[in-house]
Amino acid sequence: MTTLFSQSQTWTFPFCPEPPDWFLDWGSIQNHFDWIQNLEGCQQDPIYHAEGDVLIHTKMVCEALISSLNWRQLGVQERSMLFAAALLHDVAKPAFTKIEENGRISSKGHARQGARMVRQILSQFDPPVQFSIRETVCAIVQFGSLPIWLLDKPNPQQSVIKASQVVRCDFLALLAEADVRGRECSDRQEILDKIELFREFCQENNCLNSPRQFPSAHSRFIYFRKDNGNPDAEMFDDTKCEVVLMSGLPGSGKDYWIKENLPSLPVISLDALRLEMNISPEKNQSAILDKAKQRAKEYLRSRTSFVWNATNTSKQMRQQLIDLFAAYNARIRIVYLEVPLEEVLRRNSSRNAPVPEAVIRKLAERLDIPDITEAHQVDRIVNN
Known part of the structure; x- marks a missing residue:
C-alpha cells in the first residue's frame, strides 16, 4: 500500500505524559478538549463498568496505560498515538448508548463510528495530524476490542491477520489491557487472560507487531475474500x-x-x-x-x-x-x-x-x- 503525504514525521499528542514522572494532567485535558466533557454523565452497564460514567472510565484507562511498562518503553510518537487512542476510544459512546428492554446498557456500533469521529477530531488539529498517524489512531480505536472478543469471531486467524494490515496488533493489546484495568468488573482476570492469548495467537501468526506477509498481492486479495483461506498459499494470478x-x-x-x-x-x-x-x-x-x-x-x-x-x-x-x-x-x-x-x-x-x-x-x-x-x-x- 502506497501512502503519499506532505508533512513532518514528528508528532506528539497534547498533554501526553512524559518521563521521568509520567504525570497525567487531567485538568488541562478536560479544559482543552470539548469531546472529553461530552463523556461526563454517559451511563455504562454496571456489570462491566461499575466504576461510573464514561468520563471516569476514560481517565482510569489513561492512568492504566501510562502505568504500563510496555507503553513507557515505546518511542515518543508511538506513546502519543496510544495515549490519543485511550482518550478517544469511547468518544462515540454518548451517541450510541441506550438502555435495552431488559434494563442493560449497551453502546453497539460505537467503535466504528468512534474511529470516524477520531478522524474528524484529529483533522481539525492545527496543524492537522499527519495522515498515517491519524489513521493509526483511528484503527486502534476501531479494532481496540478485538483482543477481548477474538475467540467469538467466526475466523479468529483472519481477524488478526486483517487487523495487522492496518494497525500493529501489539498496540491493540496494550489499549485493551488498559481498557480492562481501567474499569471495575468481576471478570477482569478472565479478560486479561484473553488479551494474553491474543498476543500469543498473533505471535504464532506472524502479525503481532507488523503486518502478516503474503506470497503475493493476488494471494492476499484472494485470502480476504474467502472464509477459510490459507495465508501461506500462493494463488495463481488469473487477472485479465x-x-x-x-x-x-x-x-x-x-x-x-x-x-x-x-x-x-x-x-x-x-x-x-x-x-x-x-x-x-x-x-x-x-x-x-x-x-x-x-x-x-x-x-x-x-x-x-x-x-x-x-x-x-x-x-x-x-x-x-x-x-x-x-x-x-x-x-x-x-x-x-x-x-x-x-x-x-x-x-x-x-x-x-x-x-x-x-x-x-x-x-x-x-x-x-x-x-x-x-x-x-x-x-x-x-x-x-
Missing part, C-alpha cells in the same frame, strides 16, 4: 485486466489525477453520467449506477482496463463494485485522494455543477478510507 477504483470526496482532485496519470484509459464517471442523464446528486442515483455497471461489464467482458470514477467513500459501496470487477477476474487498484475539507468545499463551490455542501459534509462524516485488505493495490494520496 485492471480496474482503477477512484475514492475521495467531491473536489478532492480525482478528475485531475486521472488526466495526469491515466490519460489513455477509458473512464466511467458517475458525475459525467449524472450530467448526461440530468439527475441531481440529491435524487435517487440507482439509474446512474445501473448505467455505469452496464458500461463496466462491457469493458470487463472485452478484458479492457478502465477507471471507475466516483466518490466511493463507504467500504460497503466499494465492496459491491469490487465483487463485480473480481467476478470478471480483474485486478483491483484503489486510488484514494484527500485534501482538507475546507479546500474540498472551496473547490466544489467553483464547479459548474457543485455538489450541495450538506451532501459533502455527510459523506465526510461517514468516510471509510480504503485499506490494503480491499484490493490488490491501494494508493492513498494525501495533501495537507
Whole structure:
C-alpha cells in the first residue's frame, strides 16, 4: 500500500505524559478538549463498568496505560498515538448508548463510528495530524476490542491477520489491557487472560507487531475474500485486466489525477453520467449506477482496463463494485485522494455543477478510507 503525504514525521499528542514522572494532567485535558466533557454523565452497564460514567472510565484507562511498562518503553510518537487512542476510544459512546428492554446498557456500533469521529477530531488539529498517524489512531480505536472478543469471531486467524494490515496488533493489546484495568468488573482476570492469548495467537501468526506477509498481492486479495483461506498459499494470478477504483470526496482532485496519470484509459464517471442523464446528486442515483455497471461489464467482458470514477467513500459501496470487477477476474487498484475539507468545499463551490455542501459534509462524516485488505493495490494520496 502506497501512502503519499506532505508533512513532518514528528508528532506528539497534547498533554501526553512524559518521563521521568509520567504525570497525567487531567485538568488541562478536560479544559482543552470539548469531546472529553461530552463523556461526563454517559451511563455504562454496571456489570462491566461499575466504576461510573464514561468520563471516569476514560481517565482510569489513561492512568492504566501510562502505568504500563510496555507503553513507557515505546518511542515518543508511538506513546502519543496510544495515549490519543485511550482518550478517544469511547468518544462515540454518548451517541450510541441506550438502555435495552431488559434494563442493560449497551453502546453497539460505537467503535466504528468512534474511529470516524477520531478522524474528524484529529483533522481539525492545527496543524492537522499527519495522515498515517491519524489513521493509526483511528484503527486502534476501531479494532481496540478485538483482543477481548477474538475467540467469538467466526475466523479468529483472519481477524488478526486483517487487523495487522492496518494497525500493529501489539498496540491493540496494550489499549485493551488498559481498557480492562481501567474499569471495575468481576471478570477482569478472565479478560486479561484473553488479551494474553491474543498476543500469543498473533505471535504464532506472524502479525503481532507488523503486518502478516503474503506470497503475493493476488494471494492476499484472494485470502480476504474467502472464509477459510490459507495465508501461506500462493494463488495463481488469473487477472485479465485492471480496474482503477477512484475514492475521495467531491473536489478532492480525482478528475485531475486521472488526466495526469491515466490519460489513455477509458473512464466511467458517475458525475459525467449524472450530467448526461440530468439527475441531481440529491435524487435517487440507482439509474446512474445501473448505467455505469452496464458500461463496466462491457469493458470487463472485452478484458479492457478502465477507471471507475466516483466518490466511493463507504467500504460497503466499494465492496459491491469490487465483487463485480473480481467476478470478471480483474485486478483491483484503489486510488484514494484527500485534501482538507475546507479546500474540498472551496473547490466544489467553483464547479459548474457543485455538489450541495450538506451532501459533502455527510459523506465526510461517514468516510471509510480504503485499506490494503480491499484490493490488490491501494494508493492513498494525501495533501495537507
